[in-house]
Each structure stands twice: as structure tokens, then as C-alpha cells.
Amino acid sequence: MAEQKKGYFHIIREKYCKGCGICIAFCPKQLLVLKNGKVFPERPEICIGCHMCEYRCPDFAIEVKPIVEETNNSADVEGLDYSLPPEAHHA
């Protein structure tokens, strides 16, 4: 397993947001707030990823994405694993 879900993050397009408050009212965890007339994720760490804010937003201003973290951080573009001794690749 190379990828693991580590919670969610929110993409806010402030240019599109009109501050109607639909996402804020229908978020089951109440984690969104209105800041200067635009939506702002105040506690993104408690997001459960139900996407209800994203689906109900009439202006495509909010998007929820899972935070994906590589478990094998040492792998580079060539697929070489530097945690292993170099001889291991020539075995």
C-alpha cells in the first residue's frame, strides 16, 4: 500500500464564492465559517469527507480532497530506494 488517507483538505476559490452560506449550514461537522463574506475551513482536521459542501455549492467555490501521503518517502523518480544499501539494486 503506497498511499494512505490522512484526512481532507479544502480548496476554496474565493473569486467564485458569494457567501450564500449553504455549505456552512449543511456541513455535518460545522467546520466551515464565513470570513469576510467568503467561506473558510476553520477546523479542516475534523472533516469526514462527505463532500456535501462541494456538491451543494452553487458556485463551484469549494472542493474537498483527501490528503494523500506517500508512505515510502525515500523512493525517488527512478524508483531507487535509498534506504537500502546500493548493492541491493545490483543483486
Place this chain on the structure above:
Amino acid sequence: MAEVLDYFRKERLPSIWCPGCGHGTVTGALIRAIDKLGLDKNNIVMVSGIGCSSRAVGYLDFDTLHTTHGRAIAFATGVKLAKPNLKVIVMTGDGDCAAIGGNHFIHAARRNIDITTIVMNNNIYGMTSGQYSPTTPHGMLGTTAPYGNVEYAFDLCELAKAAGATYVARATSYHVTLLEELIEKALQNKGFSVVEAMTQCPTYFGRKNKIGGAVELLNWIKDGTINVKAAAALPPEKREGKILIGELHRSERPEYTASYLEMTSKVQRTYNDYKGGNRGCELNSD
């Protein structure tokens, strides 16, 4: 899965819709349904008429046609007959579809032509400042109904069903996942498919009727609707006055463009193999 915004003309966003208008929600659900089905952008034609809801095609990156008031389905019929391999989707409003374009709507349903129609029903003429429409519920207020609407509303789904549409469903902008699912099924149906999407108009409907803003209207829609599967198990007094949502009708009937092409090729064959006689049109021949 492609990004939802890839289907939009991003330079035209943000939309001109009022804050809290439900039309964007329905457009988003349609885009996600198209994305899920993996349909090719270049094989889709979006047709719309006039009204708030019909602005949607201006923001979408398909081949789009913004036509005259009420004639969206008439134009769509032309597109479909000229190029039957294209997927034709009509985005229309309640005033556009039920009032001025009512005739085109019932006749497209009668023909069972392969068009997917999404009717965004916000119960009012929003663009022209809130006159009552054929779908304004009895007793509700509008700019031209200051003492309450005397008329009774159309049930667009029953109308489509009676006229012969082969797929009829209703969802709301509150029930977004259901809406997406129903649009997906409607796109797959070969024949005239109608999805009525009930949306909120906070600027006119909500304000005139003192319901409130977008959130209060969405709650009002939620309280006034009931899923057709849940309603089947409930006693009639509990579902009285509620609007049914979900898949309401599905049937099988020959599709119009297919029947038309079949007839054309049959006539052409008869004509090409002509060896004298009356070419099979006895009643018409002189």
C-alpha cells in the same frame, strides 16, 4: 476522474446567478454525472432557452446552443434529427419548459425522441423579477400574485409521463446525490428523459413568501418532499401534500430518430429498386 472545472468555460465564471441560487448545484450534478459516465465532450450538445436556468450552458465547455424563449426542445429536436449520434441535453427552466415551451415539451415526450431534459424548477420567473409561473404552488406569493396564487401548479413529471416520456424522475437541489444518480440514469436512457430538479430562488421566491434565504428554502424543499420508495410504505395521510422525489416512471417505447431512420431507409430501398408499379404507396398514388 477529471476535475469538475474542466467542463467549464472558466473565463466566464463566477456565474451571474444570485448568491444561493440552486441552478449551479444542478449544473454541478449534471457535470459529475457526465464525468462518471465518461461521455466525450465533443459528442454532447447542450441546448437551453431563456431564463436564469438557461444561463447554465454559457458556462459549460460543450457545444452549446442558447435559443429563443421556450424553444429549447424544438432546437434540440432539430439537432438530434440532423446528427442522431450526438447526445443532446436540454437545460431549461420551469417557465421556459412548462409555460411558453409547454407544447414542445409534450410533443417531444409524445415522439419519445432521445433527448435528456433537465427542468430546473424554482417555482417562479426569476429573471424577470418574480412573476408567478405555471409551477408556483397554489396560495404562494409572487410579484404578480400579491394576495397568493389563485391557479394550481403543474406537476411536470405527471405531465411528461402522461405525454409518453420513457424516463421521468424528480430530485431537488437539497438531495444532490440523488439528483446526480437520476441524471446519470436519464442520460443512459434511450428516449425522452425528464429530470425535474426543484431548486431554490432566494431572491424572489424566498423573499416574497417570507421563507428566508437559500438555507431556509433548502430546508423548506426538504420538508416538502418525500422519496417515492419511502412514500410507498407510509399511510396516505402522512404523505399528503408532499412532493414525490426519485425515479417516478420508466418504460420502453421505440425511439423517434431510430424509427425515422428505419422508415427513411425502407422508403429509399423501395425507390432504388423501383421496377414499375406504385412503390408501396397505394393509398396515395394517382
